[in-house]
Structure formats: C-alpha cells, structure tokens
Amino acid sequence: MILTKKILKFQKLIGTVKRTFVKKVRTDTVLKFYRTMIIPTLVYGSDIWNLTKQQERRMEAAEMKLLRPLAGYTLLDHKQNKYIRQELGIANIIDVTHNYINRWHEHVERMSSDRVPRKLHNYTVFAEEKKKLVGSLTEKKLPTERCTGRNGEREKSSRQKKSDDRRH
Numbered sequence: 001m002i003l004t005k006k007i008l009k010f011q012k013l014i015g016t017v018k019r020t021f022v023k024k025v026r027t028d029t030v031l032k033f034y035r036t037m038i039i040p041t042l043v044y045g046s047d048i049w050n051l052t053k054q055q056e057r058r059m060e061a062a063e064m065k066l067l068r069p070l071a072g073y074t075l076l077d078h079k080q081n082k083y084i085r086q087e088l089g090i091a092n093i094i095d096v097t098h099n100y101i102n103r104w105h106e107h108v109e110r111m112s113s114d115r116v117p118r119k120l121h122n123y124t125v126f127a128e129e130k131k132k133l134v135g136s137l138t139e140k141k142l143p144t145e146r147c148t149g150r151n152g153e154r155e156k157s158s159r160q161k162k163s164d165d166r167r168h
Helices: 002-020 027-043 053-071 081-088 093-110 116-121 127-138 158-167
Strands: 145-147 154-156
Touching (some): 027 053, 027 093, 053 081
C-alpha cells in the first residue's frame, strides 16, 4: 500500500515536471532537477521494499514518460529505453532503487548486534510463534452470552438471537 502510493507520487511528479519544464527549460536543467528532487523522493524509505515486477514496470514506464521527450523521441520512433538512458546519461530507476536497498542492508550489517535495526533485520519467526501470531489474528472470539446487568442473569447475544430466529 505504501509502495503503491510512492509510485503514484513518482508518476505525478514526472507528469508535473513534464508539463512544466520539458519544452521551456534546457535538458540539462530538467535532468538535474530529476536527479536531485524526483529520484530521492521515490527512493526515500525504499530500504524495506520488496518490489514486484509489475511495480518495477510502472516505475520504469513513468521514468520513460519523462526521458523519452527529453531525448527528443516519441513512442513511434521505437527507441529502446536503455538507448535513451545511455544518451541522457541516466541510470535505470530500478537499478538506483536496488542499489539504495543494498546499501541500507550493508549499513545494517555493519551495526553492532545490540542495535534495534540490526535485531529486526536478522529476526526470523519460528513456526510455533508464527502459528500463534496467525492464529491470534484470524481467530474471532465472539461472546456467546453476555451479562444483562440485571440480577446477574445472562442472555444470548444479538447475533445468536438472530441466528436462532432464522432457524425457527
């Protein structure tokens, strides 16, 4: 969910830059803005992401919507993405994201073993703990009876009453 919102924000930023700057400002200026503002906005917090192929494709498509017109091409020119990136001197956004993630993991591995990020990074859930955790999340403990407050009598819950009424 958070990753989807990040990708949508990235797409909106690309669209805004494309509408605002592309034909009005030099290519070098747009690329500097892209490198200093848009990429860090996307990559911030990516240290815990697990990107799916669909999310990678969406990120790459949004990036190419900006880079293709900057290089002076349209989709009808049938230029490969890697050729356009090479011409502009831009690294693939997926590679940038994966490098950021790898740097974060290396940073965590260098931490002392008593630091919380290191403990969380190396934490594994054992089968018994996982069963307890999943069981507690999926169990629905609905009371079958409840106290009315009068004379300590108990009566059936409204759900139980409804199910009894349906049976009769």
